[in-house]
Amino acid sequence: MTLALEFDFEVVTRFLFNSQIWHGARVTLQVAVLAQIIGVALGGGFALLRISRNPFAKVFSGFYVWFFRGTPALLQLFILYFGIPQLFNDQTLTNELTKYRAAIIAFGINEGAYMTEIVRAGILSVEAGQMDAAKSLGMTQMQAMRRVILPQALRVVVPPTGNEFIAMLKNTSIASAIGLVELLQASRLIYAVNFKIMELLVVAAIWYLAFVTIFSVLQAELERALAIGERERPETLFSRVIAIMGGRRGI
Amino acid sequence: MPSFGAVIARRERILRGGGDKRMHRVPATCADRTPYNNPTMNPQPMLRCIDVHKRYGKLEVLRGITMNVERGEVVVVIGPSGSGKSTLLRCINHLERLDSGHIYVDGELVGYRQRDGRLIEDSEPEIARKRAAIGMVFQRFNLFPHLTALGNVIEAPMRVKKTPRREAEERGRGLLARVGLSEKVDEYPSRLSGGQQQRVAIARALAMQPKLMLFDEPTSALDPELVGEVLDVIKSLAADGMTMIVVTHEMGFAREVARRAVFMDSGFIVEEGSPADLMSAPQHERTRLFLSRIL
Ligand SMILES: Nc1ncnc2c1ncn2[C@@H]1O[C@H](COP(=O)(O)OP(=O)(O)O)[C@@H](O)[C@H]1O
Ligand SMILES: [Mg+2]
Numbered sequence: 173m174t175l176a177l178e179f180d181f182e183v184v185t186r187f188l189f190n191s192q193i194w195h196g197a198r199v200t201l202q203v204a205v206l207a208q209i210i211g212v213a214l215g216g217g218f219a220l221l222r223i224s225r226n227p228f229a230k231v232f233s234g235f236y237v238w239f240f241r242g243t244p245a246l247l248q249l250f251i252l253y254f255g256i257p258q259l260f261n262d263q264t265l266t267n268e269l270t271k272y273r274a275a276i277i278a279f280g281i282n283e284g285a286y287m288t289e290i291v292r293a294g295i296l297s298v299e300a301g302q303m304d305a306a307k308s309l310g311m312t313q314m315q316a317m318r319r320v321i322l323p324q325a326l327r328v329v330v331p332p333t334g335n336e337f338i339a340m341l342k343n344t345s346i347a348s349a350i351g352l353v354e355l356l357q358a359s360r361l362i363y364a365v366n367f368k369i370m371e372l373l374v375v376a377a378i379w380y381l382a383f384v385t386i387f388s389v390l391q392a393e394l395e396r397a398l399a400i401g402e403r404e405r406p407e408t409l410f411s412r413v414i415a416i417m418g419g420r421r422g423i
Numbered sequence: 424m425p426s427f428g429a430v431i432a433r434r435e436r437i438l439r440g441g442g443d444k445r446m447h448r449v450p451a452t453c454a455d456r457t458p459y460n461n462p463t464m465n466p467q468p469m470l471r472c473i474d475v476h477k478r479y480g481k482l483e484v485l486r487g488i489t490m491n492v493e494r495g496e497v498v499v500v501i502g503p504s505g506s507g508k509s510t511l512l513r514c515i516n517h518l519e520r521l522d523s524g525h526i527y528v529d530g531e532l533v534g535y536r537q538r539d540g541r542l543i544e545d546s547e548p549e550i551a552r553k554r555a556a557i558g559m560v561f562q563r564f565n566l567f568p569h570l571t572a573l574g575n576v577i578e579a580p581m582r583v584k585k586t587p588r589r590e591a592e593e594r595g596r597g598l599l600a601r602v603g604l605s606e607k608v609d610e611y612p613s614r615l616s617g618g619q620q621q622r623v624a625i626a627r628a629l630a631m632q633p634k635l636m637l638f639d640e641p642t643s644a645l646d647p648e649l650v651g652e653v654l655d656v657i658k659s660l661a662a663d664g665m666t667m668i669v670v671t672h673e674m675g676f677a678r679e680v681a682r683r684a685v686f687m688d689s690g691f692i693v694e695e696g697s698p699a700d701l702m703s704a705p706q707h708e709r710t711r712l713f714l715s716r717i718l
Contacts, residue, residue, distance in 0.1 A: 304518055305565035305624075309579035309631055310555025312547055319582060323569050401569045401611035 183371040187362065188378060196358025197379045203275045203354065204341040210280025211340075212333070215287020220317075222292050233288065240285035246346050249278040253350045275347040275354075283340055290332045294325035327398045334391040338384050355379055467530050469494045469635055469666040470515065475524035477510055484510045486690035488524070492635070495664040499677040499698060502687035503713055508670045509562075511687070512637045515668070516557040517550055528557060529634050555583055558628030562640040564620045566612040572599060572623045573608045576630045583631070591630075598626040602656050618649030625656055636660065638669040672717050674702060686710045 187193055218236055221229040240248065253274040257266040298321050306316035348357035359372040392408040399405040470492040477485040484507045492498050500508050513519045515526055517534030525542075526533045533553050535542040545553070567575050576595035580586040586594075599608055602622035612620050621641055628636060638657065642650040654676045661667065661680040671677065677684050677698040684698040688709050694701070702718070705711045 299565070301561060301563055301565040302567065304513075305559075305561065305567070306579075307518060307551070308516055308554060308557070308559035309627065310551050310583040311579060312551045315551075315582050319578060320567055324567075401571075401613055403613045 179370055180368065181371075183366075183368045184374050184378075187359075187368075187372060187375045190362070190375075192358050192362060193355070193375060193379070196353055196355040197383075199272065199353065200341065200344050200355040200379075201383060203272070203279060203344045203347065203352075204337065206276045207279035207283055207340060207344075208337050210276070211283025211287045211336075214281065214284025215289075215291045218284065218288040219291035219295060222288060223295060237285045237288050240282050241289075245279065245282045245343060246349060248282055249274065249347060249350060252278045271347070271350050271352040274350065275344065275352050279340060279344060279347075283336065286336050287333065290329055290336065291325065293332075294327075294329035295321055297328045298324045327395070330391065330395055330398060334387065338387060341383060341387070342380060468492060469496070469529055470668070471525070471527040472511075472515070473525045473527075475511070475514060475526060476522045477507075477514055477519060478522050484690055485514065488687075488690075488692060490685065490692060490695075492666060492668060494666055496683065497661045497665075497667045497669065497681045499681040499684040500668060500670045500687060501672060501674075501677070501684060501713070501717075502693075505689075506687045507690045508687055509639050512559065512639050512668065512670065515635075515637060516554050516559055518559075520544070528553070533557075551583070555579070555631050556634050558631060558633035558636040560621070560624050560628055560636070560638045560641050562643050564612070564617070564624045564644070566620055566624055566627070568612050571609050571611055572604060572615070572626075575612070575623055576627045579627070580630050595626070595630060598629050599623070601629075601659075602626045603652070616649060617645045618652045621645065621653045622656055625653075625660075629660075634666065636665055636667045638667065638671070640670050640672075642671065642673060674698065674714075674718060678702070686713065688713070 218233040221233040222237075224230065253269065253271065257269060302320050302324065303316055306320040307313075311319070344354055345356040347354055348360070351357075353361065356376050359376040363369045363372040389409055392406065393410060396406050396408045396411060405411075468491040470490075472488050472490050475485050475488040476483065488507075488511060490498075500511070502508050510519060514521055515528070515533065517526075520534070525535075531553060532542075534545055534550055536545055536549075537543075544550075567578065570578060573592060573595050576598055577586075577588070577591040580591040580594070581588060596605070596608060599605060602625055604619060604622055604626070607615060607619060607623075612623065615623065625641075641657065642653050645653065650673065654673060657667070657669065658676070658680050669677075669681070681698050683695060684701045685695040686693045686701065686705075686707075686709075694706050694710055696706075701710065702714060705714055
């Protein structure tokens with residue numbers, strides 16, 4: 173019995189920069205980044221509602237988190253892309269709600285539910301004494317939030333946000349279920365024709381890994397920048413390079 | 424400012440109960456030094472608390488506090504842990520709501536306005552405006568860790584008073600120099616000692632040019648050798664005629680700067696008097712017991 177390994181590296185290198193793959197990779201990246209932006213905005217807003225004194229705001233925010241964390245992202249995507257147009261039966265809405273837009277909105281709203289919890293935890297992690305001090309200086313709640321609480325909360329918020337973003341970047345592949353041609357779907361369309369299944373899956377994996385690596389590096393830089401004023405600031409790739417080139421530690 | 428060693432030596436002398444004749448004169452002179460704090464020019468007390476009650480759930484923490492603080496006066500508040508000292512200070516700048524009673528600072532009702540004989544809580548900007556005139560220094564400093572010493576000092580003048588940055592920085596540097604921290608202007612709080620952090624906190628409060636300063640055990644979180652530098656700063660404020668309420672158990676300091684000490688227990692003011700009298704001849708058993716424990 174012979175074990176023949178049918179794997180053609182040449183196919184991998186050829187398809188790595190194939191225009192269809194590249195287009196899919198761009199769609200994945202765009203959906204993930206735009207959804208993350210929506211998620212952060214929603215998360216910030218709903219977190220403030222959640223910790224406000226207004227009981228209606230609290231319940232509203234709680235319901236949002238409960239629903240969007242409690243149902244699969246794929247279900248939410250189906251509701252938005254198939255369910256809502258049926259509900260309203262409106263031609264312009266159906267035309268305007270492209271697969272691409274539906275994916276961004278659905279992932280953004282879903283991400284917002286997780287971000288709400290992350291931002292809320294970040295705000296609660298800041299000592300109560302900080303708010304007291306800010307108020308005692310005559311700042312309003314809003315001023316104290318913007319200038320004192322949120323900058324400190326941000327440090328706590330960034331690491332889990334990075335995790336969430338990376339998870340979502342990969343989960344955008346489920347948008348192939350509504351026919352969006354993102355990275356994974358693009359490679360599937362190609363191997364459906366040439367049957368180089370393993371090679372094209374490797375191509376997709378390389379792109380996912382490349383994106384995640386780049387964002388991990390950026391996240392580390394952001395964490396270092398936000399650790400300003402801390403006794404111990406985390407070392408990052410760039411801070412080490414600069415330290416070596418400048419012949420000194422840290423920036 | 425007297426040297427570090429001299430201060431320590433003096434504190435020890437005071438703590439031993441040894442005679443330091445100078446200190447009894449200090450409060451009398453400092454109150455009269457600045458004209459705007461001269462009681463004869465403005466007879467209204469700086470602070471009036473009238474029958475203040477505060478409860479947390481079932482626990483009644485303040486049970487009818489009535490006290491006045493005159494302009495330029497330094498009042499020391501002592502009392503066992505849990506007696507409501509911090510709560511009283513927090514009520515004075517409306518970090519806590521009152522359950523009943525009135526607090527006036529410089530003639531203005533704090534946190535509330537009166538309408539048809541009833542009290543209505545002020546709007547948030549109005550509360551903030553009144554708080555801006557009352558400085559507060561906390562036991563645990565509560566400096567903003569993401570801002571430098573100067574950043575901490577200029578933040579409120581810039582955001583609240585809309586002072587231009589250049590002017591705020593110039594005044595901020597002056598205040599940091601005043602508390603002996605010219606060298607530390609650009610340091611972050613995490614790189615300062617406890618005593619230095621507390622002095623930055625005092626400069627930060629002073630930057631809003633408060634009429635009244637509240638100190639909540641400003642030296643209790645400090646190593647013993649750092650207590651003196653913070654007390655020195657507070658003493659210099661007293662000498663400039665700042666009206667202050669200081670919660671502290673530093674009785675030597677109390678005798679030196681305060682004309683009046685107030686002893687609180689379980690939400691009441693049990694007794695008050697000059698610090699020296701209170702210490703040498705307490706009228707109430709509870710005061711005696713408490714003093715015997717801290718002295
Ligand atoms: N936010 C709060 N909620 C409930 N109880 C509190 C709160 N703050 C203080 N207390 C209680 O009120 C009492 C007085 O506290 P405090 O004013 O801090 O005393 P002191 O400063 O004299 O030690 C204590 O029994 C304390 O546990
Ligand atoms: Mg206290």
